[in-house]
Amino acid sequence: xxxxxxxxxxxxxxxxxxxxxxxxxxxxxxxxxxxxxxLIQDSTLKNLSNTKIPILLVDNDKGxxxxxxxxxxxxxxxxxxxxxxxxxPLTEKMAKEAVFKGTFQLAIIIPSHLSSDLQAKIDQNVxxxxxxxxxxxxTAVPKKSKLVSQKEVKLYFDPATQLSFKNAVMSSIDKxxxxxxxxSIYTAFQEQLGEGTTSFEQKSFISFKEIVPRxxxxxxxxxxxxxxxxxxxxxxxxxxxxxxxINIVKEKTQGTFIRLRTNPVSNGIVIAGxxxxxxxxxxxxxxxxxxxxVFLFPHIGLPSLNIEGNLFLMTIVAMFSxxxxxxxxILLGTVAKTQEQSAPFGATATxxxxxxxGVWVPVFAMPHVMQIVAKSSPMNWGLNAFYDVLLRNAxxxxxxxxxxxxFMFFVITITIALLYDKKKRSV
Amino acid sequence: xxxxNDFTLAINEGQIFGLLGPNGAGKTTLIxxxxxxxxxxxxxxxxxxxxxxxxxxxxxKIIGVVxxxxxxxxxxxxxxxxxxxxxxxGLKGNDLKEKVIESLDFLGLLKFADKRIETFSxxxxxxxxxxAGVLHNPKVLFLDEPTVGVDVQSKxxxxxxxxxxxxxxxxxxxxxxxxxxxxxxxxDIAILDQGKIYAQGTPIDLINxxxxxxxxxxxxxxxTGNDLRDDI
Numbered sequence: 001x002x003x004x005x006x007x008x009x010x011x012x013x014x015x016x017x018x019x020x021x022x023x024x025x026x027x028x029x030x031x032x033x034x035x036x037x038x039l040i041q042d043s044t045l046k047n048l049s050n051t052k053i054p055i056l057l058v059d060n061d062k063g064x065x066x067x068x069x070x071x072x073x074x075x076x077x078x079x080x081x082x083x084x085x086x087x088x089p090l091t092e093k094m095a096k097e098a099v100f101k102g103t104f105q106l107a108i109i110i111p112s113h114l115s116s117d118l119q120a121k122i123d124q125n126v127x128x129x130x131x132x133x134x135x136x137x138x139t140a141v142p143k144k145s146k147l148v149s150q151k152e153v154k155l156y157f158d159p160a161t162q163l164s165f166k167n168a169v170m171s172s173i174d175k176x177x178x179x180x181x182x183x184s185i186y187t188a189f190q191e192q193l194g195e196g197t198t199s200f201e202q203k204s205f206i207s208f209k210e211i212v213p214r215x216x217x218x219x220x221x222x223x224x225x226x227x228x229x230x231x232x233x234x235x236x237x238x239x240x241x242x243x244x245x246i247n248i249v250k251e252k253t254q255g256t257f258i259r260l261r262t263n264p265v266s267n268g269i270v271i272a273g274x275x276x277x278x279x280x281x282x283x284x285x286x287x288x289x290x291x292x293x294v295f296l297f298p299h300i301g302l303p304s305l306n307i308e309g310n311l312f313l314m315t316i317v318a319m320f321s322x323x324x325x326x327x328x329x330i331l332l333g334t335v336a337k338t339q340e341q342s343a344p345f346g347a348t349a350t351x352x353x354x355x356x357x358g359v360w361v362p363v364f365a366m367p368h369v370m371q372i373v374a375k376s377s378p379m380n381w382g383l384n385a386f387y388d389v390l391l392r393n394a395x396x397x398x399x400x401x402x403x404x405x406x407f408m409f410f411v412i413t414i415t416i417a418l419l420y421d422k423k424k425r426s427v
Numbered sequence: 428x429x430x431x432n433d434f435t436l437a438i439n440e441g442q443i444f445g446l447l448g449p450n451g452a453g454k455t456t457l458i459x460x461x462x463x464x465x466x467x468x469x470x471x472x473x474x475x476x477x478x479x480x481x482x483x484x485x486x487x488k489i490i491g492v493v494x495x496x497x498x499x500x501x502x503x504x505x506x507x508x509x510x511x512x513x514x515x516x517g518l519k520g521n522d523l524k525e526k527v528i529e530s531l532d533f534l535g536l537l538k539f540a541d542k543r544i545e546t547f548s549x550x551x552x553x554x555x556x557x558x559a560g561v562l563h564n565p566k567v568l569f570l571d572e573p574t575v576g577v578d579v580q581s582k583x584x585x586x587x588x589x590x591x592x593x594x595x596x597x598x599x600x601x602x603x604x605x606x607x608x609x610x611x612x613x614x615d616i617a618i619l620d621q622g623k624i625y626a627q628g629t630p631i632d633l634i635n636x637x638x639x640x641x642x643x644x645x646x647x648x649x650x651t652g653n654d655l656r657d658d659i
Binding site: 015255260263264 | 463492499517519559
């Protein structure tokens with residue numbers, strides 16, 4: 001049995017060796033993928049922090065609020081404010097057109113009289129509160145209340161702008177306006193309570209500090225490399241489904257499968273031969289990607305992947321992810337009748353598993369239903385195990401549930417493939 | 428509609444048994460059943476007293492199969508293909524190496540041993556396909572149209588090799604559309620049509636037993652008619 005298994009493995013390696021183009025694709029494409037995606041994501045982060053996004057500001061207010069908005073936006077590291085196009089002062093119409101054409105991603109329209117109306121509204125409210133508390137000057141003639149209509153700051157977004165960017169911008173503008181309102185309220189109270197009153201402390205009382213986990217007494221600060229390398233390594237490992245399923249379908253269409261079915265060799269040996277061969281491929285892929293992330297990334301302006309003390313556990317995760325991918329590939333190859341069935345299905349299924357598994361969009365950001373579905377993706381189990389090891393300082397016991405699920409997926413898919421094959425070949 | 432129906436057949440040890448019949452007669456179905464590839468819906472059969480349900484492994488060790496397709500890995504060389512398939516029968520070491528060389532030599536392919544199958548002609552592939560099924564010296568050899576689509580030289584080499592195997596004790600069961608080849612090669616013949624055996628016997632007995640028949644083709648036409656058998 002061992003001899004037949006050994007010969008099966010040799011045959012699989014020979015078949016791979018003879019398909020040099022396929023082997024290059026198998027090893028080179030994941031490397032290209034991981035470099036490209038990490039470069040893009042890293043440069044996106046850098047762009048957001050280093051390069052300022054030009055935005056249009058139409059100031060119909062010309063008051064303290066619009067000045068404050070302008071200053072805050074200018075001070076921010078994200079935006080640079082544009083108030084003129086072709087040396088002409090911006091109007092709402094011009095800004096709207098420029099944004100909808102995609103020339104600019106965002107235009108902010110500050111309505112007229114915003115500062116004065118805001119001040120009037122705050123004064124009215126503060127005066128009402130102060131008088132109800134009995135602090136008002138009883139000899140003063142009550143001012144006649146001016147009717148202040150609600151103000152609207154308009155935002156125009158380029159229709160191609162991503163929702164996450166939109167939300168982030170809206171939230172920061174909302175925060176900016178709230179701060180201005182708060183400041184104005186404090187000032188109004190000060191004025192109402194008289195000159196002798198101690199001025200209010202306007203600095204934020206609550207501040208935030210991010211506490212990051214420590215691995216080997218060093219803070220693990222997540223960066224694009226630590227997120228991308230495990231995610232896309234896993235994606236590449238699962239792409240083994242395509243060549244593996246094609247390998248099995250080819251055996252059926254070439255007729256070699258008939259010979260194997262009539263030979264005194266069990267399908268278990270044939271499948272074990274393929275499993276071992278393709279697991280070796282997965283692991284070589286994995287180590288190549290790690291080597292690129294550790295040694296090459298610093299030379300191309302990316303942070304190096306820190307695997308210090310984690311290599312063993314990462315190897316375990318990669319191996320079990322490889323098992324899961326191989327199980328899926330063998331099942332697909334067993335059930336599919338042609339390469340036209342197996343290749344597109346394998347590719348699409350891998351992309352779907354990656355999408356629902358959280359490779360592109362974090363699972364927590366998905367709708368509730370998809371978060372439940374995500375838990376059924378082997379790529380999600382693998383990704384969580386990688387993050388546990390790399391970012392959460394987990395040990396073997398903590399990743400046991402995830403690697404257990406990955407191995408169970410392998411056992412289930414292989415069992416289905418063997419039963420399906422047995423049903424077909426039984427006499 | 429069954430591929431084989433009301434079907435009884437006995438093949439003796441040492442025979443070269445030809446299964447002849449028009450397209451759709453049930454020849455390939457019968458061979459597939461005997462090789463363990465297709466399960467009969469009813470009925471039973473045994474080979475050397477064994478059935479697949481009871482002795483699958485033992486049976487697979489004593490049979491050899493040469494399918495109609497080139498059941499070979501195109502990107503592997505002839506030697507690599509034969510070494511792999513031989514090893515699946517448990518052959519190993521020098522014994523396997525020598526058997527591969529001896530068979531390649533007999534069929535005139537030794538000098539191409541280390542060339543890839545994808546570079547071979549149809550006739551060369553047929554010969555390698557044959558060797559891959561007989562390296563383990565099977566007691567019973569099943570061949571599904573082993574000479575289809577090959578030149579006369581390749582055909583003669585294949586027939587000579589099969590005769591040699593038979594002489595060494597291998598019972599041969601084969602299907603073919605080449606009636607002249609079957610007449611010359613087979614010790615016994617069964618003519619099948621519509622899943623049934625129409626006639627069975629030695630080629631000479633079948634020719635003599637059919638009125639006006641001069642050869643096996645006349646017997647074949649007399650039994651199966653001239654109608655085309657296209658079916659999908």
